[in-house]
Amino acid sequence: MSTTPGERKCALLLTTLAPSDRRALLDALPPASAVRIRAALTQLLAMPAPIADIAQALLADELTGLTSNTSLDLDQLIELSDDLSVAWFARVLAACTGVNRSFCISLLERTHADAVSRELDAMPALPPRLELALKAESLALASRRCAA
Secondary structure: OOOOOOHHHHHHHOOOOOOHHHHHHHHOOOOHHHHHHHHHHHHHHHHOHHHHHHHHHHHHHHHHHHOOOOOOHHHHHHHHHHHHOHHHHHHHHHHHHOOOOOHHHHOOHHHHHHHHHHHHOOOOOHHHHHHHHHHHHHHHHHHHHOOO
């Protein structure tokens, strides 16, 4: 059974969680992915080294990049939903690939959430350069909003 790099990273990150949290997250995954990730996780946990500590060290740079000024946090994203039209907020949300869209949408007022969901459903995949431009502009807008 072959795992993808993303599944191996997922297994490595799961080693840092409590067993009950691991189970809950694995149960929420599509079955085929969960089987492969569980297998990789079992192999990692069987190693004699302190894998959870090693995982944090190995993934520290990647996690810092994901959470530093290269991405919006959830609060910033929700605040942008107040400033942008539904269409533009949906595009920003589509560009923010590290965000759980369903969770983010659930935090919006119901009619606004429904409108954003409809817009996302109708939206084709964003070209990579447009996605990068939307991320950069979103960060700039959030920074200006924070400074104001």
